[in-house]
Amino acid sequence: MRIVVTGTRGQLAQSLLACETADISLIAVGRVSMDFEKLQTIAPALASAQPDVIVNAAAYTAVDQAEAEEARAFRINSTAAGAVAAAARKLNVPVIHLSTDYVFDGRADAPYRETDATSPLNAYGRSKLAGEKTVATANPDHVILRTSWIYSPFGQNFLKTMLRLGETRNEISVVADQYGCPTAAADIAAAIVAVASTLLAKRDDARLRGTFHLTGSGEATWAEFAQTIFDEAAKHGRGRVNVIPITAAEYPTAAARPNNSRLNCDKLSDVYGLRLPDWRHSVCTCVARLMSGA
Numbered sequence: 001m002r003i004v005v006t007g008t009r010g011q012l013a014q015s016l017l018a019c020e021t022a023d024i025s026l027i028a029v030g031r032v033s034m035d036f037e038k039l040q041t042i043a044p045a046l047a048s049a050q051p052d053v054i055v056n057a058a059a060y061t062a063v064d065q066a067e068a069e070e071a072r073a074f075r076i077n078s079t080a081a082g083a084v085a086a087a088a089r090k091l092n093v094p095v096i097h098l099s100t101d102y103v104f105d106g107r108a109d110a111p112y113r114e115t116d117a118t119s120p121l122n123a124y125g126r127s128k129l130a131g132e133k134t135v136a137t138a139n140p141d142h143v144i145l146r147t148s149w150i151y152s153p154f155g156q157n158f159l160k161t162m163l164r165l166g167e168t169r170n171e172i173s174v175v176a177d178q179y180g181c182p183t184a185a186a187d188i189a190a191a192i193v194a195v196a197s198t199l200l201a202k203r204d205d206a207r208l209r210g211t212f213h214l215t216g217s218g219e220a221t222w223a224e225f226a227q228t229i230f231d232e233a234a235k236h237g238r239g240r241v242n243v244i245p246i247t248a249a250e251y252p253t254a255a256a257r258p259n260n261s262r263l264n265c266d267k268l269s270d271v272y273g274l275r276l277p278d279w280r281h282s283v284c285t286c287v288a289r290l291m292s293g294a
Contacts, residue, residue, distance in 0.1 A: 002027060005054075006030075012188060077128050085097065089139040097145070099131065100128045102258065103132070106261060114210075114211045121255075143212065145195075152184060174245065177259060178259050179219055182215075186282070
């Protein structure tokens with residue numbers, strides 16, 4: 001199986017590349033041959049990679065910056081995403097597209113299901129929701145995976161930021177009134193490989209297509225997430241760091257965030273038999289890897 005993933009530097013692309021085995025080839029296609037702001041480069045680059053499945057992991061992810069660059073966010077997250085899906089359809093292969101919890105406004109009291117109404121609070125969320133629609137329209141053979149609070153040993157993310165701040169501080173204030181599901185990019189990557197394998201094995205099963213939620217099991221506030229990171233780091237010789245809970249209002253950002261980013265992943269479990277590990281277990285694994293210098 002040849003899985004072609006858009007992007008080369010992102011957390012998910014790098015985590016996917018680590019999934020390569022003797023039976024699974026992972027090919028990352030990046031800006032050298034494909035530029036999401038130059039639509040004419042997309043189809044030729046993907047065709048030359050000869051995919052069995054295309055994973056669209058490249059995206060505009062600067063949430064606060066998107067407030068000032070909404071048009072660019074839409075070009076990358078919607079227009080280019082649609083071009084990737086159209087290219088996959090022309091090649092007669094499935095496309096797996098990554099989306100986000102930010103398509104919801106966070107006002108619900110329970111974890112969101114795939115059928116719940118969307119209502120993004122910010123430009124980034126609007127661009128990702130538009131991308132879901134363009135992908136679904138461009139290629140019926142699609143899987144859209146909404147995920148949240150991604151972290152990994154790669155790139156910039158909340159877990160790495162906390163570890164960096166914890167090197168010089170013994171107290172850190174973190175938002176405690178926003179809830180979500182921390183999700184390891186490595187767990188997402190493993191699930192994507194499983195989804196891709198199933199899609200190819202059951203090309204005529206319509207239940208496998210559509211939108212699914214994919215996050216780590218369990219839930220947390222940002223403050224609980226941070227404290228778990230610091231507690232794990234302490235097991236590897238780091239000094240103790242205490243988290244001071246604050247409200248989102250005390251930490252204003254350019255883009256509004258949902259207070260409830262929790263996603264219900266029962267549909268993925270029912271259809272694909274997949275459920276990601278508890279987020280605390282995956283945080284432990286990621287912190288241990290970073291602390292070891294791997």
